[in-house]
Amino acid sequence: MTNNTILLTIRTNIENASKAEKTLGEYILKNAQQVPNLSVADLSKKSGVSQATIVRFSKNLGLDGFKGLKVELARSSNDVDTGLYDEISPDDGVDELKDKLVLRIQHTLDTTSRGLNPKYLNQTVDSFEKANVILIYGLGASHLVAEDFTQKFSRIGKNVINTEDTHLLVSNLLTQQNKQVLFLISDSGETQETLTIAKLAKKNNVEVVGLTSNSHSRLAKISDISILTSNTVPRDQVRSAATTSLISQLYAVDLIYYLYLQRDYESNIQKLKESHLLVEKYFSPKK
Structure with a gap:
């Protein structure tokens, strides 16, 4: 620790x-x-x-x-300084804010890393490998994590559908003929939109992977695979909780991504190089 x-x-x-x-x-x-x-x-x-x-x-x-x-x-x-363990305050100076955030981020990464189950991480990667399409959804701050996931996996050739439009996402979910997996992100695991999409996926025999910090949540219970992140900041401490939940989710996505890369390392690295060259060729400023 x-x-x-x-x-x-x-x-x-x-x-x-x-x-x-x-x-x-x-x-x-x-x-x-x-x-x-x-x-x-x-x-x-x-x-x-x-x-x-x-x-x-x-x-x-x-x-x-x-x-x-x-x-x-x-x-x-x-x-x-035991004051570092208190919630962020309007009276904190810059140095105190820096120290408090560093402490919380270190703690979040430490507890998330220890809590992530290798079995479920590998099962998630197995599901992503087998799927032709990954549908991903996150609302609010969780959508930032969904965007990060989409950027990473799209660049190695994976077909990812990511939208905050629930109607569009559900349409894709119900009409896709290819093998698909649904990846849902919700720190609380109780976001209504997320749960509704999860239930529709289960009705249509689509595998659900849930990323949440709440092991007792409805999302954790309904998911076929539940990835649990750090739940280290009391819910009433909303200011630092918003930061740490995002950090833990991004860390979990990074870990899943690197595990996926390892499965076919040479091919995936080549795809990354090719996507980088294409972006550089068409979008970099001309010299």
Whole structure:
């Protein structure tokens, strides 16, 4: 785990934790510099929770137990301004804004990378390889990710249909005769338009790949393959959440893209070179 990100992970995890784990998490956040010097018995006494809760809490953070938690806290406690873990404020100076954003982006990339399941990533690439057409949809900020995906895969010769016009997308979905796969992007996994398109795809036996940070969402449940990104910023912290959700989605798309490139590396690299030369030939300024 990247230095200084463990406190953000704790802050996020306690939102949906049990009462005992929430109590423990809040104690750790208030006493992060002291906890590495405590035994599990000492922490149990000071926080008012059982030793078993402390061990379970540590493992739920993806650590190997209380010893691992102490190591991470010791790393993050050295010369750390705890104000960096607060939401972005109108009173923040430029340097403080920079530090807060760097911390959140590092944390997002770290947790997304650890959480992405290689099995589902490879299944996604398998589906994209077999499909003649990839239909992709994302609304709002997720549409930016869909645009990035379209640009990447189109340049290596993949047929990608990407539009925010739901009527047009559904028309393509229902009338395409070629083998197709639907790639839906929604951080919350509850966007109504996205869910409607997913249901229509399922009715017509079109495979659905969902990219979301919410494992309990309707999109995650309806998708044939669910790719889960980082969910590390509380939903009420909307300013930094908008940034980190976009970063995690772009990272996941990049990873899928590079895995796809590897499947037929020489051919795909050649297509990239050819598309670059064509753009340069017809659209670069004449010397």
